[in-house]
Amino acid sequence: MTTYSPSQENYRELAHLLARFTSLTQIKTIFYDFTGILLKDDFVYINHSAIEDNLAQLTFSDYAVFPVSRNIQMWGAILCESVNVSKKRLFLSRSYLENLMTQIFDEDTLGKVSVWEPLTSDQVGQINNLHALFHPTGDTDPLQAVLAPNAVIAGHTIDNDEAFRSISLAIDYIQKNIQRPISLNEVAQRAYLSPSYLSRLFKKYLHVNFIEYVNNQKIALAQEKLSLTLTPINQISNQIGFTQTSYFTKIFKKKTGITPSEFRQRNHTIQKIYTIPRELNWDTNDSVIDVTKNYFKSHHITYHTDSEEGATYVNSIGELNDAKGNRGWIYTVDGQQPTQSADEIATHDKSVIQWVYTDYSN
Incomplete structure (x- = not known):
């Protein structure tokens, strides 16, 4: 008999039923197909990076491993968290999971699906020993990580x-x-x-x-163009990738609180803008001033900071400083000007910082 591979719909249905099983029994359950497919939390993962990332998030302190076969070939493994789960419940779970799979996978086309008795910890350990023989350098794969005995999956x-x-x-x-x-x-x-x-x-x-990240970058670019050029607003909208000016205006007002034309009118005195887009090297605990200093250093931009009443501020960037009159540097985060100093604003959920040289009176 010729057998075929399960369809995407088969996997989606199985993922949904396993999630329902978890909800009903409170036994966290996942399925790993040895062809490289993971079913977890009502999702089907086929990307290797996604599978590794999800396995890394598992917090099973103890679990049962149920091998799964199609006909006479190993196909995958079901993992059930077994903390405070009796042997009787595990036995009933095996029967239920096998019945569930036979409902989804047609034997005439996919072959007979069987869920085996759970492996003992000794058997899992022997699998790891066998794996070590073929991977002496310590290389790991998703399956080996899943079968680590009685351990939180790390990596x-x-x-x-x-x-x-x-x-x-x-x-x-x-x-x-x-x-x-x-x-x-x-x-x-x-x-x-x-x-x-x-x-x-x-x-x-x-x-x-x-979408918030992308729009924050686009609005920051729009603010530069509105402040430093005389380009018509409809052209700016088109230049930053908005097909409709009305939609650009809507997003701009949502981010900044004012329309593009109002922004241009209020900020015509702006002379220079430094835009710092979010990068992965922003540490979770970084403040705006931390990110700013790192950016200026890496881009070889001279700057100077000072403090007043415990608050840190930037008083010069490049050749422009706030030593004369009422012009100087202010900063914005995701299109808004905060009321706190730059060392008081955390950046862990921010997308873009801008330093603006303008007239303080505006």
């Missing part, structure tokens, strides 16, 4: 490196193409990720969703 540094490389590609692509329309699907393709996974990476590492 945090490796997984983060992989995720950081992917999101770095995404950020670099956004910054190079910020002057045209940018979609999540487009950037995900360039970063070799699924759109949903890239979206989750933005929330995890930048603490802002994808």
